[in-house]
Amino acid sequence: MMSILSTRSLDKTQMSMLKNAGISIETYDAISITHLNTEIPTAFSHYIFTSKNGVRAYLKNRKEYLPHPDELLCYCVGEKTKSLLEEKGLKVVKMTNNASELAHFIVNESEKGPFLVFTGNRNRPDLGNILRQNGISFREIKGYETHLNPHSFECEFSCILFYSPSGINSFLTANKPGNSMAICIGETTAKEARKHFIKVKIADKATTDAVLDKLIEIYPTLAIT
Known part of the structure; x- marks a missing residue:
C-alpha cells in the first residue's frame, strides 16, 4: 500500500476529496508561524506580499495613521494571498506564482515604488x-517568523506534499528523502526540493487544493514510478 504525507494539515473538505479518490494520507504541520509586533513605516504606498503570512502581519500591525487601504497598491505572490488582500479591501495590482516572477514584473513596469x-x-x-x-x-520589514517542527517518520513515503522551502527543510531535519516523490505548491518550493528529491512535480496553481489535484492526477502512476 502506498503511503502519502502532507506537510500541512488539511481541512475536512480536502480530506474528503482525497478519500473519494481512494487516497489515504497522513498529515502534520512541518512549520508554524508567529506573527510579530512591528512598526510599519508610513512613507510607503506600494506594498509587496510574498505570502498570506505577510498580509496577516500587516493586518496585525496597521494603525489608523497609516495610509488608508484605498491608497495602497499591492503586489503579491499566490492566489490565496491575492484573495485575502481583496477580502480586506486592498487593491491588488499584480499577482504572480512566485517571487522571482513578481520581481521581474516590477522591473519591467513604469511604476518603481518605493x-x-x-x-x-x-x-x-x-x-x-x-x-x-x-x-x-x-525596504523589507519582518512581520512574522517561521519555526521548523521536525518529526521523524519510520516509513518511507511514496509521495510527500510540500508547500514551502521551509517545510522541506523541516522534514529533512529528521528524515531522509529516499525514493519519495515530492509534489510542490510552486516553483520556489520545487527549486528547493530538486536539491534533495529525484522525482519532483509542481501543482498547476499555487494553492493547497491544486497540490491535492496534482496528487490525484498522478496517483495511479505512483506505484510504477
Whole structure:
C-alpha cells in the first residue's frame, strides 16, 4: 500500500476529496508561524506580499495613521494571498506564482515604488536580489517568523506534499528523502526540493487544493514510478 504525507494539515473538505479518490494520507504541520509586533513605516504606498503570512502581519500591525487601504497598491505572490488582500479591501495590482516572477514584473513596469516588502525570518532572497540589481528602491520589514517542527517518520513515503522551502527543510531535519516523490505548491518550493528529491512535480496553481489535484492526477502512476 502506498503511503502519502502532507506537510500541512488539511481541512475536512480536502480530506474528503482525497478519500473519494481512494487516497489515504497522513498529515502534520512541518512549520508554524508567529506573527510579530512591528512598526510599519508610513512613507510607503506600494506594498509587496510574498505570502498570506505577510498580509496577516500587516493586518496585525496597521494603525489608523497609516495610509488608508484605498491608497495602497499591492503586489503579491499566490492566489490565496491575492484573495485575502481583496477580502480586506486592498487593491491588488499584480499577482504572480512566485517571487522571482513578481520581481521581474516590477522591473519591467513604469511604476518603481518605493516598495515595502513584508517578509519573514526565512524568506528566500530572490525578490530582493532582483530588485536590488535593477535599482528598484525597497525596504523589507519582518512581520512574522517561521519555526521548523521536525518529526521523524519510520516509513518511507511514496509521495510527500510540500508547500514551502521551509517545510522541506523541516522534514529533512529528521528524515531522509529516499525514493519519495515530492509534489510542490510552486516553483520556489520545487527549486528547493530538486536539491534533495529525484522525482519532483509542481501543482498547476499555487494553492493547497491544486497540490491535492496534482496528487490525484498522478496517483495511479505512483506505484510504477
